Amino acid sequence: MVKKILSVALCVAVLVFIYAPILLLVVYSFTDANVIGRWEGFSFDLYAQLFRSEEIMRILLNTVVLALVAATLSTVLGTAGAICIFYSKKKIAAPIKGISQVPVINAEIVTAISLALLFSMVALYRTYFSLIVGHMVLCTPFVVLSVMPKLKQMDPNVYEAALDLGASPTTALFKVVIPQIFSGVLSGFMLSITLSLDDYIVTAFTKPKTFDTISTYVYNAVKNGTNSSTPALRALSALIFVVMIAAVLIVNLRARKKKEGAK
Amino acid sequence: MTELKKAKTSSPLKKEEKIIEMVGVSKTFDDTAAVDNIDLYVRKGEFITFLGPSGCGKTTTLRMIAGFDIPSAGKILLNGKDITDLPPNKRPINTVFQRYALFPHYNIYDNVAFGLKLKKVPVTYVNDKGETYTKLQKLTSKEIDEKVKNALAVVDLEGFEKRSVSTLSGGQQQRVAIARAIVNEPEILLLDEPLGALDLKMRKEMQIELKEMHKKLGITFIYVTHDQEEALTMSDTIVVMKDGQIQQIGTPASIYNEPANAFVANFIGDSNLFNGTMVGEKLVRFCNRNFTCLDDFEKNEKVDVVVRPEDIRMTSPEQGMLRGKVISVVFKGVHYEITVLVGKTEVVIQNTESRSVGEEIGLDILPDGIHIMKKEFTVNKYDGYITKKNTVVFGDGEFECDVTQLYPGSRLDEDGYLITAEGEQLDLTDTDVAVEVGLTDIEISDNEDEGGARGHIVSIIYKGDHYQVIVRTEENEEDYVLDTEYLWNENDFVSVKIAPEKIRMTLKQESAQK
Numbered sequence: 041m042v043k044k045i046l047s048v049a050l051c052v053a054v055l056v057f058i059y060a061p062i063l064l065l066v067v068y069s070f071t072d073a074n075v076i077g078r079w080e081g082f083s084f085d086l087y088a089q090l091f092r093s094e095e096i097m098r099i100l101l102n103t104v105v106l107a108l109v110a111a112t113l114s115t116v117l118g119t120a121g122a123i124c125i126f127y128s129k130k131k132i133a134a135p136i137k138g139i140s141q142v143p144v145i146n147a148e149i150v151t152a153i154s155l156a157l158l159f160s161m162v163a164l165y166r167t168y169f170s171l172i173v174g175h176m177v178l179c180t181p182f183v184v185l186s187v188m189p190k191l192k193q194m195d196p197n198v199y200e201a202a203l204d205l206g207a208s209p210t211t212a213l214f215k216v217v218i219p220q221i222f223s224g225v226l227s228g229f230m231l232s233i234t235l236s237l238d239d240y241i242v243t244a245f246t247k248p249k250t251f252d253t254i255s256t257y258v259y260n261a262v263k264n265g266t267n268s269s270t271p272a273l274r275a276l277s278a279l280i281f282v283v284m285i286a287a288v289l290i291v292n293l294r295a296r297k298k299k300e301g302a303k
Numbered sequence: 304m305t306e307l308k309k310a311k312t313s314s315p316l317k318k319e320e321k322i323i324e325m326v327g328v329s330k331t332f333d334d335t336a337a338v339d340n341i342d343l344y345v346r347k348g349e350f351i352t353f354l355g356p357s358g359c360g361k362t363t364t365l366r367m368i369a370g371f372d373i374p375s376a377g378k379i380l381l382n383g384k385d386i387t388d389l390p391p392n393k394r395p396i397n398t399v400f401q402r403y404a405l406f407p408h409y410n411i412y413d414n415v416a417f418g419l420k421l422k423k424v425p426v427t428y429v430n431d432k433g434e435t436y437t438k439l440q441k442l443t444s445k446e447i448d449e450k451v452k453n454a455l456a457v458v459d460l461e462g463f464e465k466r467s468v469s470t471l472s473g474g475q476q477q478r479v480a481i482a483r484a485i486v487n488e489p490e491i492l493l494l495d496e497p498l499g500a501l502d503l504k505m506r507k508e509m510q511i512e513l514k515e516m517h518k519k520l521g522i523t524f525i526y527v528t529h530d531q532e533e534a535l536t537m538s539d540t541i542v543v544m545k546d547g548q549i550q551q552i553g554t555p556a557s558i559y560n561e562p563a564n565a566f567v568a569n570f571i572g573d574s575n576l577f578n579g580t581m582v583g584e585k586l587v588r589f590c591n592r593n594f595t596c597l598d599d600f601e602k603n604e605k606v607d608v609v610v611r612p613e614d615i616r617m618t619s620p621e622q623g624m625l626r627g628k629v630i631s632v633v634f635k636g637v638h639y640e641i642t643v644l645v646g647k648t649e650v651v652i653q654n655t656e657s658r659s660v661g662e663e664i665g666l667d668i669l670p671d672g673i674h675i676m677k678k679e680f681t682v683n684k685y686d687g688y689i690t691k692k693n694t695v696v697f698g699d700g701e702f703e704c705d706v707t708q709l710y711p712g713s714r715l716d717e718d719g720y721l722i723t724a725e726g727e728q729l730d731l732t733d734t735d736v737a738v739e740v741g742l743t744d745i746e747i748s749d750n751e752d753e754g755g756a757r758g759h760i761v762s763i764i765y766k767g768d769h770y771q772v773i774v775r776t777e778e779n780e781e782d783y784v785l786d787t788e789y790l791w792n793e794n795d796f797v798s799v800k801i802a803p804e805k806i807r808m809t810l811k812q813e814s815a816q817k
Contacts, residue, residue, distance in 0.1 A: 197404035200371050203391040204398045205418035205487065212392075215417075219408040 062281055069278040074271055086275035093272055096257075100276075103237060103253040110175035111232035117176065118183025118232075119225050123217065125184070126191040137188075143181045151177060152245035159246065166248050174246035175236045182235065183228035190224030191217075230291075234284075254280075320347040321383075322491060322523050323368060328377030329547075330363050337363040339547035340377070345491075345525060346540075350517050352526040354534040355544035356570070361527045362495055364544070368525060369398050369493050381490075397484035401496040403476045405468045411479055412464035415454055418487040419447045454486035457516065474505045481516070491523045498533070510537055531571045535559065543567050559611075564676050568609040575615075575650055578684075579608040579675065580782065587675055590625055590645050591780070594668060598675040603762035603773060605784060607676045612640070612653040614672030623665015625650070629658045647686060683745070683784055685738040687808070689731040693719055695808060697738045698783060699776035700756020703803040706731055709810055735811040744805035745785035747774060747797040754798030756783070760791055774799055 068077075072085040090096060121140060125133050143151060155177065159170040198220065202212035218225070240255040247256065254276065261270045323345040330338040338360040345351050353361035366372040367379060370391035379387045386394060397418070405414050423439040430436065442450075455461055458478035468476065477497055484492055494513070498506040514537050517524045528534055534541050535555040543550040543558060543566075551563040562568035565576055579589035581600045586593050589608050600606055620626050627645035634640075634657075641652045643664065650666065658664055687697030693715065695704040707713045709731070712724030721729040751757055758776040770790060774783040774797060783799050791797070 195402060195404055197400045197402060198406060200369075200391070201398070201400060201404040201406075201483075202417070203371075204369060204396075205483065206392045206421045207417075208392055209390075211421065216406055219406075 065274060066278045066281065069274040072271070086272050087279075089272040090275045090279075093270075096270075096272060096276065099252050099254055099257045102251065103255075106171065106175065106253060107233045107236040110172055110179060110236045111229050113172065114176045114179035114232045115183050115225060115229040118180040118228055119187050119218075119221070121180065122184045122187035122191060123213070126188070137184075140184050141181055143177060144185065148178075148239075148241045152242045155242065156245040166246065168248060168251070170246040171243065171248065171251070174242040175239065178239060178242055179232035179235050182231045183225075186228040186231060187221055187224040190221035194220050321345065322347040322381065323525070324380040324383075325364070325367075326378045326380070328364075328367065328374045328379060330360075330367060330372055331375045336547050338367070338374075341544075341547075341549050343542060343549060343552060345523060348521055348523055349539040350514070350524045350526065350537060351540045351542065352528060352534040352538040353542050353544055354528060354531060354570075355550075356529055358546075359544040360547035361529075361542075361544050363547075365398075365493050365495055365525060365527045368491070369396055370394050395490045396493060397487050397489040397491075398493040398495065399477070399480050399484050399497045401499050403473075403480040403500075405476055405479055405483070407468050409468070410464065411455070411460070411466050411468070411471075412451055414468065414479055415451045415483045415486050416447050417483065419450055422487065450486055451482075454482040457485065457519070458482045458512075473501055474509065477501065477509065481513075485516075485520060485522075489522065491525060492520075494524065494526045496528055497526075499528075506533075513537065535571070543570065545570075561674055562609060562676065565607045565609075565678075568607070568674070568676065573612050573651065573653070575610045575612065577608040577610070577648070578678075579606045580604070581606060581675075585670075587673065588780075590648055590650075592624060594624070594673055595670045596673040596675055597670050598673075600675060600677070605678045605773070605782065607678050609674045609676065610650075610668055610672055612651045613638075614668065615650065615652045615654075616667040616669070617641075617652065617654060617656065617658065618665040618667050620663045620665045623667055625666040625668075627664065627666060629660050629662045629664060632657055632660055682742065683740045683782075685740075685781070686811075687736050687738045689734045689736060691719075691732045693731065695736065695738060695806060698756055698781040698799075699758070699778045700754070700799060702755035702801055702806060704806045704808065705803050706808075709734070709736065709808055736808040737811055739807040739809075740783075740801055740805060742771070742784055742786045744801060745783055746800040747772065747785065747787065747791070748800055749795075749797060751796070751798050754800040756781070756799045757796065758783070758799070760793050760795045760797060763791060763793055 068079075069086055070082050070084070071078075071080050072083045073080045125137050125140070128136065152174070155170065155174045156165060159165040159167070159173075164170050194217070199212055199217055202216040203209065207215060238255060239253075240259060243253050244256055244259075247253070252260075258273050258277070261273055321344040325341060325343050327340055327342060328338060329336060329340050341360075341364065353364055355361050363372060367374050370386075370389060370393075374387060377387075378385055381394070381396075406417065409417070419442055423441055425437045426440045427435055427437045451464070452461070455463060458481050460475065460478050460482065463471070463475070463479075468479070471479065477500075481497070497513075498509050501509060510533060513524075526534075526537065535558075538555055540552065541555055541558050542552050543563075545566055551558055551567050553561075558567065559571055562571060562574075568574045568576060577589040579587045581602055581604045582588045582593055583602060585596055585599055587596050587600075587606065587608060588594070617623075625645045627643035627650065629641055630644050630649070631642040632639055635653070638653045638655050639657045641654060641658055643650045643652060643666065645666065652666070683698075685697035687695045689695055689706060690701065693704075693706045694701050695706075696702075706721060707715060710721065710723045710729070713721050716722055716728070721731055723729060746754075747760075748754055756774075756776055758774040758781075760772055761775045761782075762771075762773040764771045769786045769788055772785050772787055772791060774785070775781070776783075785799075
């Protein structure tokens, strides 16, 4: 019994350790104070400010559009790459697969500096092009990583069966292969969105000067410590947190339903 | 859809009607030859089976006909036209895969309709000016509906259109796979071990159904299996393969009754295989007795003799051509399988009558029950045993040998015991071993005391750059076949020398289990 209480207590402690900062943020998003840590009574003021601020709304839109564009392009590129690796000869496929995964473990700051260097050499530094390519570099390896296992699970004869029934390789790819690996493609896309949404380092090194995403905007706004010039960002952060939690819950619930359905 | 059910007029097949022809086809994967220079043709409308153990190249051959693998060398012709490099979607050939390969994201209807929806057929129109012209057109959904319905009817799956793949049993899925292939009205249907994943009862049922379907559709079936019974039951023609090469092509009956070599005999049906020697015109010697046979081979040629278990008759011990003791009787349903020990050889008999274990019986083999095959002679094989002195006795002789090869990593101690790699001390006296000696590893000498065995030279055949000599011992008529550069005379009395390191020995199964 004591053991049980202890183990529960430990779990709670770990969770508190992880969630305390975020919870604090959520709590303080309901008070109208410039400095974090001061409680000036409960209010929805920050939320009102948030939605009234045209600048923040514009930046929010920037971030979302960037994430969608970068994730879509990365998904196309990553899926094509994974299929290419999968159908290559083993001697070629193994090294390519290895190399394609290096960016995953590479320090992001290294990636960011290399990108900055490359684009300044070709005079595309700090353009939308460099920004999108930067995010694609970030996301594509993860798409490859999530599509690859689905390809391996696929019955290799299914593609051949499609060819056998008269489909051209392209038709077979779109009608048979893609539908079967679609869950992998989708999870690669979702992963890319989250990666792109909260990326700061690569964005900071590749973005056009006048362009901001939430990450870069928040960073600049709170650069001087807790004394934030725009307290509405607390409300924004709290909202992002809630949205993410909701997204995770929905994905998990759907997965569980599917599992039960399969039984 | 009458086209599907329309049977071809079943005129006797002419040789000219070759639908598929493979000429010198090879396929190598990373330096290993999966298929090695094969030539074969498939006649229009026949049910042909590629039969062989796994890894024999049968599936690769099928995949080359389908177009999934491109031959490394050689040509494939379809109706006389070269299709070697034609992609699978351009070939009028459809495949049924072993693991069905249905599209799991489509329902049964869409699976079967997959090929039809992609198909374009020429349609003839008459325009305003009265000119006719043809246009490639997709099938209308009504036409597709009808064809799908008919194909599902052929495989007895009417009403399954809306079901999803995962709700079907293995047998049903395989039927869908067959429907999906035949709905395209291919000229050839390829079946890659299609019943391999089904249980025995279902397999038997599907065998009959496939055979009926073949009759009904009138198209060419090319079937791949490792199950010899399946091949014998279903095929018009069987191609037996081993190590990427064709061993024999023939009707089921000819392959069963006249196997081309020991491998085919062993692989198809149960058989007794004996080492024999031709001793006269249509006279073969095995089991220490001469038998009249129907096959003619050169005198003194070493041959493989096949006797099917059902071709041996049991008689009283006095009357039989051979005499032996029953060592086991197994009831097999239709017949008994009786194993008889004749001398040192086990002979298996299938008969509806039983005998009791230990009983002495006689065996008769009629000339037409004996099939003789040319021996691909590469090595001398003997049964032997180890003596106290760690020499080996075989072929009526005694030879020095290296007994440590029987146990990897072992050595001999000073008392002559064998110490195994694990440190166990073994006395090898009377251990039964299988002995192999290469043809070039045997020397003969005029000095009678020099070698381990003695005998007369009974045959000398000139083989281009050397002579192949057979020395036969007197006691048990054991033969030593050897290649030598020197010319000897027939009937010379010689002794046989074999260097100890050239005697290859392996433990016999029974003693290995001790």
